[in-house]
Amino acid sequence: MAAPGLDFVIHDSLDADIARAAARVAAAARVAALTGAGLSVESGIPPFRGPGGLWTRYGEPPLDGYRRFLADPAAAWRERLHPREPWAVGLRDTLAKARPNAGHLALAALEQAGRLHALITQNIDDLHHQAGSRVLLEIHGNHRLLRCVGCHARFEPHRVEVDPERLPPRCEECGGIVKGDTVQFGEPIPPDVLRRCYEETERADCMLVIGTTATVYPAAEFPFEVLRRGGTVIEVNPHESELTPAATLSLRGPAGAVLERLLEHLHVAGAARARRRVS
Numbered sequence: 393m394a395a396p397g398l399d400f401v402i403h404d405s406l407d408a409d410i411a412r413a414a415a416r417v418a419a420a421a422r423v424a425a426l427t428g429a430g431l432s433v434e435s436g437i438p439p440f441r442g443p444g445g446l447w448t449r450y451g452e453p454p455l456d457g458y459r460r461f462l463a464d465p466a467a468a469w470r471e472r473l474h475p476r477e478p479w480a481v482g483l484r485d486t487l488a489k490a491r492p493n494a495g496h497l498a499l500a501a502l503e504q505a506g507r508l509h510a511l512i513t514q515n516i517d518d519l520h521h522q523a524g525s526r527v528l529l530e531i532h533g534n535h536r537l538l539r540c541v542g543c544h545a546r547f548e549p550h551r552v553e554v555d556p557e558r559l560p561p562r563c564e565e566c567g568g569i570v571k572g573d574t575v576q577f578g579e580p581i582p583p584d585v586l587r588r589c590y591e592e593t594e595r596a597d598c599m600l601v602i603g604t605t606a607t608v609y610p611a612a613e614f615p616f617e618v619l620r621r622g623g624t625v626i627e628v629n630p631h632e633s634e635l636t637p638a639a640t641l642s643l644r645g646p647a648g649a650v651l652e653r654l655l656e657h658l659h660v661a662g663a664a665r666a667r668r669r670v671s
């Protein structure tokens with residue numbers, strides 16, 4: 393079976409909207425993007441909400457995940473090393489085999505062409521990084537990395553000694569407790585990445601918002617901030633979201649096909665050529 397979205401047909405009216413979006417991107421002084429779980433659906437990673445969503449299937453995890461971590465970090469680490477929660481096992485295995493899709497590659501190509509200046513992602517799946525994106529801000533962290541809750545230093549896993557007899561592992565820089573870089577429910581967004589996200593949002597006069605229900609803050613606030621300053625917001629989503637009524641343009645289709653077509657209208661050489669048919 394073809395990956396979701398690959399066999400999507402871009403009809404004339406959508407293609408006309410994509411051409412309008414391309415004109416807005418081309419006219420913008422500084423373009424930022426905000427991405428969510430929907431962008432990684434075509435890589436086989438389920439979204440959180442809506443049909444087939446992780447939280448739809450398993451229920452939202454407790455909103456005090458971070459308080460529980462701080463209450464007993466050793467127990468949290470034992471769960472991290474040997475997850476028992478079915479959704480956590482499923483997500484770990486799916487993340488391990490997922491690869492960037494046409495949507496990720498298109499955003500990396502847009503950056504390489506100098507047309508995308510900042511990429512804020514809510515996704516923890518590392519796929520933007522694997523696709524070659526470098527102007528990347530991972531506001532909810534990266535599942536591959538570790539982070540100190542004290543000094544916010546981030547580490548590649550091989551840089552931290554994890555001894556199951558002496559949990560939690562400690563930060564080599566400040567002695568603080570080390571946890572997964574993924575931001576848990578109830579955990580403050582690390583100040584360094586949050587500050588950069590606000591800076592890039594304030595500098596952008598055009599924001600592409602791809603594959604998000606725009607329901608989780610502070611990320612959901614960023615497109616409205618761009619609109620408040622008279623900027624352009626272009627949504628890419630097969631379904632309506634909280635942002636749709638306010639968006640300048642809402643492109644109703646899967647990210648991979650729509651972003652590849654956007655690149656074509658912008659005459660940007662895409663990493664993966666559009667496999668689409670226009671009827």
Ligand code: APR
Pocket residue numbers: 396397427428429430431433434439440441442445514515532602603604605606607608628629630631632633645646647648
């Ligand atoms: N292309 C583009 N968008 C898609 C696609 C696709 N192929 N498939 C689904 N979508 C859209 C859905 O219509 C939905 O609007 O992606 C969105 C996914 O929404 P959520 O599951 O709510 O994901 P997201 O908005 O990223 O969640 C935000 O919530 O649970 C927390 O920390 C988690 O980062 C996450 C945050």
